[in-house]
Amino acid sequence: MITLDYNNMMTEFVTNGIKEEALHALSNIAEKAVLNIEARRKKDLEFLELPYNQNDIINDILKYRDEMKHIETYVVLGIGGSALGTIALQNALNHPYYNELREEARCGLPKLYVIDNVDPEILASLLEIIDVDKSLFNVISKSGETIETMSQFKEIKKLLKNSENIVCTTDKENGSLIEIAKEEGYKCFYIPRNVGGRFSVLTPVSLLPLAFCGVDIKALLEGAALMDEQCKSTNISENPALAFAVLNYLSMKAGKNIIAMMPYANSLKYISDWFAQLWAESLGKKFDRNGNTVHVGSTPIKTLGVTDQHSMLQLFSEGPYDKIIVFIGSKKYRKEFADHSNLIQIEQAATQYALSTAERQNMTITLDEINEQSIGKLIHFFQIAVAYTAEFLNINAFDQPGVEETKKMTYALLHEKEEVLNRVKKKERYVI
Amino acid sequence: MITLDYNNMMTEFVTNGIKEEALHALSNIAEKAVLNIEARRKKDLEFLELPYNQNDIINDILKYRDEMKHIETYVVLGIGGSALGTIALQNALNHPYYNELREEARCGLPKLYVIDNVDPEILASLLEIIDVDKSLFNVISKSGETIETMSQFKEIKKLLKNSENIVCTTDKENGSLIEIAKEEGYKCFYIPRNVGGRFSVLTPVSLLPLAFCGVDIKALLEGAALMDEQCKSTNISENPALAFAVLNYLSMKAGKNIIAMMPYANSLKYISDWFAQLWAESLGKKFDRNGNTVHVGSTPIKTLGVTDQHSMLQLFSEGPYDKIIVFIGSKKYRKEFADHSNLIQIEQAATQYALSTAERQNMTITLDEINEQSIGKLIHFFQIAVAYTAEFLNINAFDQPGVEETKKMTYALLHEKEEVLNRVKKKERYVI
Numbered sequence: 001m002i003t004l005d006y007n008n009m010m011t012e013f014v015t016n017g018i019k020e021e022a023l024h025a026l027s028n029i030a031e032k033a034v035l036n037i038e039a040r041r042k043k044d045l046e047f048l049e050l051p052y053n054q055n056d057i058i059n060d061i062l063k064y065r066d067e068m069k070h071i072e073t074y075v076v077l078g079i080g081g082s083a084l085g086t087i088a089l090q091n092a093l094n095h096p097y098y099n100e101l102r103e104e105a106r107c108g109l110p111k112l113y114v115i116d117n118v119d120p121e122i123l124a125s126l127l128e129i130i131d132v133d134k135s136l137f138n139v140i141s142k143s144g145e146t147i148e149t150m151s152q153f154k155e156i157k158k159l160l161k162n163s164e165n166i167v168c169t170t171d172k173e174n175g176s177l178i179e180i181a182k183e184e185g186y187k188c189f190y191i192p193r194n195v196g197g198r199f200s201v202l203t204p205v206s207l208l209p210l211a212f213c214g215v216d217i218k219a220l221l222e223g224a225a226l227m228d229e230q231c232k233s234t235n236i237s238e239n240p241a242l243a244f245a246v247l248n249y250l251s252m253k254a255g256k257n258i259i260a261m262m263p264y265a266n267s268l269k270y271i272s273d274w275f276a277q278l279w280a281e282s283l284g285k286k287f288d289r290n291g292n293t294v295h296v297g298s299t300p301i302k303t304l305g306v307t308d309q310h311s312m313l314q315l316f317s318e319g320p321y322d323k324i325i326v327f328i329g330s331k332k333y334r335k336e337f338a339d340h341s342n343l344i345q346i347e348q349a350a351t352q353y354a355l356s357t358a359e360r361q362n363m364t365i366t367l368d369e370i371n372e373q374s375i376g377k378l379i380h381f382f383q384i385a386v387a388y389t390a391e392f393l394n395i396n397a398f399d400q401p402g403v404e405e406t407k408k409m410t411y412a413l414l415h416e417k418e419e420v421l422n423r424v425k426k427k428e429r430y431v432i
Numbered sequence: 433m434i435t436l437d438y439n440n441m442m443t444e445f446v447t448n449g450i451k452e453e454a455l456h457a458l459s460n461i462a463e464k465a466v467l468n469i470e471a472r473r474k475k476d477l478e479f480l481e482l483p484y485n486q487n488d489i490i491n492d493i494l495k496y497r498d499e500m501k502h503i504e505t506y507v508v509l510g511i512g513g514s515a516l517g518t519i520a521l522q523n524a525l526n527h528p529y530y531n532e533l534r535e536e537a538r539c540g541l542p543k544l545y546v547i548d549n550v551d552p553e554i555l556a557s558l559l560e561i562i563d564v565d566k567s568l569f570n571v572i573s574k575s576g577e578t579i580e581t582m583s584q585f586k587e588i589k590k591l592l593k594n595s596e597n598i599v600c601t602t603d604k605e606n607g608s609l610i611e612i613a614k615e616e617g618y619k620c621f622y623i624p625r626n627v628g629g630r631f632s633v634l635t636p637v638s639l640l641p642l643a644f645c646g647v648d649i650k651a652l653l654e655g656a657a658l659m660d661e662q663c664k665s666t667n668i669s670e671n672p673a674l675a676f677a678v679l680n681y682l683s684m685k686a687g688k689n690i691i692a693m694m695p696y697a698n699s700l701k702y703i704s705d706w707f708a709q710l711w712a713e714s715l716g717k718k719f720d721r722n723g724n725t726v727h728v729g730s731t732p733i734k735t736l737g738v739t740d741q742h743s744m745l746q747l748f749s750e751g752p753y754d755k756i757i758v759f760i761g762s763k764k765y766r767k768e769f770a771d772h773s774n775l776i777q778i779e780q781a782a783t784q785y786a787l788s789t790a791e792r793q794n795m796t797i798t799l800d801e802i803n804e805q806s807i808g809k810l811i812h813f814f815q816i817a818v819a820y821t822a823e824f825l826n827i828n829a830f831d832q833p834g835v836e837e838t839k840k841m842t843y844a845l846l847h848e849k850e851e852v853l854n855r856v857k858k859k860e861r862y863v864i
Contacts, residue, residue, distance in 0.1 A: 080742025310512025315716025
């Protein structure tokens with residue numbers, strides 16, 4: 001069970017909160033949002049079908065994992081959607097010090113590193129601590145053209161004697177990566193054509209590395225399927241993703257341009273990072289679907305309870321009324337530590353209470369416990385909620401035109417550096 | 433050298449940017465801000481003196497470190513200001529996989545763990561991977577009353593045979609921690625009375641653990657001293673912290689309520705977390721110094737280049753005009769990785785260009801290289817800039833009244849649970 005408690009979003013609990021009538025007034029649009037998304041399920045929104053249509057893929061993944069049992073280190077080369085889901089779920093579901101466990105304590109499973117930056121210090125440092133010949137490098141890029149990933153890959157390839165140390169996750173037909181993979185005979189897994197990077201956590205993008213690290217990927221998909229069923233209702237008070245979308249839409253319309261994600265569990269820290277990409281890239285848009293300039297999108301921020309009570313809470317409770325806070329809690333923790341065990345839950349309740357008292361809107365998602373099934377539910381909940389929110393905003397949640405300018409300029413700087421740099425004239429007096 | 437380039441904050445480069453006249457118009461207030469802060473240097477703002485007044489303390493720290501050379505693991509028990517500086521500087525200055533290096537590669541230095549949450553899973557998991565009898569537990573709480581830290585400490589104490597495995601960092605006179613320390617004869621280091629938690633990174637709070645991990649803490653303070661000197665000018669175009677404060681003040685006044693920190697170096701990732709606390713707790717305030725209700729404070733968000741180009745850039749370039757972006761770059765990286773090495777710098781330049789083209793204000797802090805001295809400069813730059821910004825806003829940067837309600841409620845829930853819980857009545861229909 002996952003529950004969404006939005007009492008503290010409502011005007012009965014927080015001054016200037018949402019009125020129940022405002023929810024009712026949106027019920028027609030809400031119904032249409034669900035039907036619109038549902039209608040695209042078998043067409044271009046394949047992420048909705050991922051919980052159901054991957055039996056063969058799961059078998060392939062598990063078979064490949066068993067063949068590769070000898071590898072000691074699993075390295076993901078990927079960035080953005082190719083990295084964030086794996087980081088989030090590995091941290092949620094495995095030991096917090098997984099890579100530092102002795103091999104027996106890790107049950108012989110490989111260490112996992114996700115290299116999601118082109119900082120030369122990171123890759124050079126990684127090579128100091130791993131044995132490349134006992135490592136499996138998983139190159140992940142849907143387009144096969146991601147400059148950061150392909151650049152890392154080009155260098156790693158030179159160090160490897162054996163093509164079995166490489167596995168590619170990419171589009172089945174398009175891009176440089178699949179071409180290289182075919183030429184060199186690399187093992188490949190595929191990202192479905194109709195699943196975008198930030199919606200790909202339930203594809204081999206994350207399923208493959210997680211399976212290598214002992215995560216029960218079937219249970220993950222089962223959880224997602226259960227949430228998918230729960231989100232078929234067109235009724236706001238029955239469909240949690242729909243309620244989340246409506247509440248966020250109304251908050252954005254009321255001028256709240258920040259959404260703070262605040263899990264009260266160290267293991268869920270990186271769920272916020274994954275959510276941030278999903279939310280920001282899907283909803284941060286210049287144009288609506290009619291071509292009107294709208295510049296919408298609330299900014300997701302990542303916080304962690306109780307840690308950030310000592311960092312962000314002062315601003316949350318006394319600063320501008322510009323944000324909503326989304327708590328994520330768990331009824332149970334997987335380990336005990338003396339009378340410490342319920343302090344985190346008490347502090348979560350105290351912070352919810354204090355923020356409401358300070359008239360700050362907040363809502364709470366509660367998991368029964370943190371495991372594959374509940375995490376499958378949680379991520380699918382967010383994926384569906386983002387799709388709905390875009391319906392209310394009348395924007396396309398599935399493109400990212402705003403990153404093109406950086407890509408073009410990167411390309412230009414790489415290839416004709418001097419001339420392009422001249423375009424960026426600066427005033428020296430604005431440099432101290 | 434650290435430079436602050438604010439070309440892209442200005443109207444010559446970004447439509448609706450800041451006019452040069454607006455900077456000039458604030459020159460009197462700016463001068464007063466510097467003089468106000470300077471006047472408090474020898475009184476209540478002792479963080480300004482920390483680069484100069486700690487020779488004896490440094491010697492004590494280094495002597496103690498040499499005595500304790502045999503310890504294998506250094507564990508910080510602390511939260512907020514007692515943890516964030518150490519995490520930030522350890523990541524900035526040591527190997528990215530420090531704890532995973534073999535002992536020889538770590539030159540025999542201890543592993544470092546900072547336990548800044550009361551999640552029972554974290555502490556229980558830590559105990560699975562360390563040998564407590566070969567560990568030094570550094571309990572850090574200025575007030576000596578931090579419930580999270582004291583609760584962790586109470587349990588850890590029970591596991592230890594030897595009082596030499598504990599070192600306390602706290603106020604010299606007040607609070608439970610110094611009392612316990614005196615009773616039990618624990619080694620102690622002190623946090624100066626007039627230095628608040630979020631300004632304590634240059635006290636033994638961080639200097640002690642960093643010294644144990646091989647960081648040159650003298651060079652860190654030398655860097656801070658150099659920045660301190662540079663920030664004595666009352667002229668906006670000479671004092672980088674003053675320029676940063678003015679630019680932020682004008683941006684906030686223009687309705688930009690978000691400040692995104694975006695270092696282009698993995699090693700600087702946690703500088704953003706440390707900055708977030710400093711900024712949010714210092715500037716997120718309900719009242720100004722005349723008692724007027726103001727609800728000010730922009731919200732710091734943590735991003736990382738180039739990684740978050742694949743996560744936040746879409747929103748930054750197409751979403752609302754509600755934020756400024758602060759890049760932090762380095763002219764040199766400490767390791768090379770083939771032709772990869774300058775891709776990160778090219779992408780930084782491309783992103784700055786693309787954001788300016790999209791009319792998004794941004795500025796860039798550039799370090800010559802990342803080392804103890806430059807990091808000392810950088811953190812002191814931010815500390816002074818925050819103090820100045822509060823002067824412009826006419827608020828007290830050095831208190832945090834907004835966290836009291838949570839503390840009171842936590843206490844109430846811990847001690848009279850049922851009755852207090854009844855205060856929080858909920859509507860079941862707002863729970864899905």
